[in-house]
Amino acid sequence: MMEPYCEKTLLKQVSAGDENAFKQLFEHHRNTIYSTAFTFTKLVELSEEIVQDVFLKVWLRRATLNDIQHFRPYLFAVTRNHVYKVLKQIAQNHKATVHLVDDELFVTNDIADLLIEKEYNSLL
Template sequence: MSGHSKNDLKVLLSKVAEGDENAFGQLFKSYYNQLGDFVMRITESEPLTQEIVQDVFLKIWINRDSLLAVNSFKAYLLVVARNHTFNCLKQIAKEKYQKNEWIKTALQHADSNVEGSSDSNPDRLIDEAIDLLPPQQKKVYMLSRREGKKHLEIASEMNISLETVKKHMVLALRFLKTYLRAHINFLIFFVPFF
């Protein structure tokens, strides 16, 4: 991995073990790229590789006292890197699994709420909206849409002007459209969000 002779490496590791930051810098420069190549073959992710290599060198610095007992630094470095890489990959897999389980649970919960609500039945949703209309708008809407009466017939039956019938229909349809859009957009937005 590095061009250091065995004796030079022992001296360098000894200096690192004593807390020599310059020696640690040399060790870092000597092994960073090679260790990165090793880790990259496992992770296939450059950002993750960089993070792991830095973590490995941080571990080496924190545990620098143990460097004097290391017979083969290259083997030691690769074992530390391999173990840390596999631990990171396990953690990522665990987090991904937990996230997927959370999403699955949230979607099931959302589905059960939608199935149990009036939103899942368009006719019931429309009926809810109609019930919220002011009395005159509701009556005009019901006579027009449910009983199929013409605007002129509604005006005559309710003893109001044709323009008032038209105004009530416009307002009723606008409210119904807004109400339905709000509830449908909520469902469309809510479910994919998880």
């Protein structure tokens, strides 16, 4: 049977490397993180990835968890910052893709124009 949820105790245990305590922390907060991520992204898979990434960051920074007085706002800030980073990457990738497509259309039109011009010249 699981013990009642005590965040301060869990944070101390997680900062000491306790994986079971980390699992409890994850179970307690994952839906909130998912909801926050989904609000911004509207994408199920991306929101699930964000949950994983945020908790990976928490695990990697576990040694500092004892210093956190209010974990929920801390977790929200980590989530928000990660969501913004992911959305920025998506926007940059989209911009690059659009630029490549525009360039491709430009090249394609040039080639098409050249072929048409060549046909006209041969007809003349």
